Amino acid sequence: MDEHQQQVKENIRILGERKDLAQMSLEWMLAVGSAGKYSYNFSWMGRPIIQYPQDMVMMQELVWQVQPDLIIETGIAHGGSLILSASLLALLDYKDAVEQGNVLDPKSSRRKVIGVDIDIRSHNRTAIEAHAMAHKIEMFQGSSIDPDIVSKVRAAAAGYNRVLVCLDSNHTHDHVLAELEAYAPLVSSGSYCVVYDTIIEDMPEELVSDRSWCRGNSPKSAVWKFMEHNQDFVVDSDIDNKLQITVAPNGFLRRT
Ligand SMILES: C[S@@+](CC[C@H](N)C(=O)[O-])C[C@H]1O[C@@H](n2cnc3c(N)ncnc32)[C@H](O)[C@@H]1O
Numbered sequence: 001m002d003e004h005q006q007q008v009k010e011n012i013r014i015l016g017e018r019k020d021l022a023q024m025s026l027e028w029m030l031a032v033g034s035a036g037k038y039s040y041n042f043s044w045m046g047r048p049i050i051q052y053p054q055d056m057v058m059m060q061e062l063v064w065q066v067q068p069d070l071i072i073e074t075g076i077a078h079g080g081s082l083i084l085s086a087s088l089l090a091l092l093d094y095k096d097a098v099e100q101g102n103v104l105d106p107k108s109s110r111r112k113v114i115g116v117d118i119d120i121r122s123h124n125r126t127a128i129e130a131h132a133m134a135h136k137i138e139m140f141q142g143s144s145i146d147p148d149i150v151s152k153v154r155a156a157a158a159g160y161n162r163v164l165v166c167l168d169s170n171h172t173h174d175h176v177l178a179e180l181e182a183y184a185p186l187v188s189s190g191s192y193c194v195v196y197d198t199i200i201e202d203m204p205e206e207l208v209s210d211r212s213w214c215r216g217n218s219p220k221s222a223v224w225k226f227m228e229h230n231q232d233f234v235v236d237s238d239i240d241n242k243l244q245i246t247v248a249p250n251g252f253l254r255r256t
Pocket of ligand 1: 079080116118119145168
């Protein structure tokens with residue numbers, strides 16, 4: 001490990017010890033979330049993405065670290081996170097071409113993103129299919145826990161070796177737990193299953209009262225339940241400590 005990496009490791013350790021920072025971060029997130037719907041304010045390569053910038057940067061780090069050939073995402077919405085993942089895979093293709101001294105043929109790589117959404121709005125589908133990254137994207141419409149959709153995703157994932165999964169659809173406990181049971185087994189060793197919106201568990205009841213999820217019925221409660229009987233994954237709390245601001249605290253699950 002070089003000097004810089006050691007310094008970063010130490011920074012993360014210190015941040016992890018400062019439990020007061022987590023509360024300050026939460027308060028800030030609640031404030032910007034209620035005042036300006038913060039997570040809706042960003043886009044990636046022109047498509048709206050419902051993510052925090054910190055989590056987008058973390059996705060870049062994970063993709064660089066894992067070098068996946070397949071990313072599976074539940075929850076497409078406007079397509080921003082699909083385009084983000086596809087573009088990061090395209091950069092891996094570019095890196096490979098440079099290292100091998102080849103001219104990049106964008107369509108020759110088999111790296112791809114699979115997206116699942118219960119309702120892919122036609123204007124979103126049209127924009128995603130017209131995007132420069134479309135050749136790296138395969139979409140399935142249906143509930144992510146519908147056995148038919150799960151088997152279609154499994155079939156489309158066959159033959160891929162380095163697989164990363166992101167869960168960002170319906171945020172109820174039962175739904176996320178069912179997604180974890182369905183898709184976590186596809187995650188390759190050393191890669192991640194990222195469970196978004198675990199932050200719901202930490203939010204005051206009144207802020208999620210109009211939703212079907214709440215404290216005790218959230219992605220984080222699903223992660224806790226999943227981890228009770230699953231020894232293959234660990235919560236990567238270094239990522240929480242490093243990010244401080246994330247919608248996925250306890251949601252970065254690394255397959256050991
Ligand atoms: C938070 S948005 C996804 C945001 C997207 N990942 C991004 O970063 O831009 C949640 C999406 O989940 C979808 N959804 C809700 N229930 C679902 C289900 N049972 N199966 C699959 N998708 C679902 C919704 O239609 C919505 O588009």
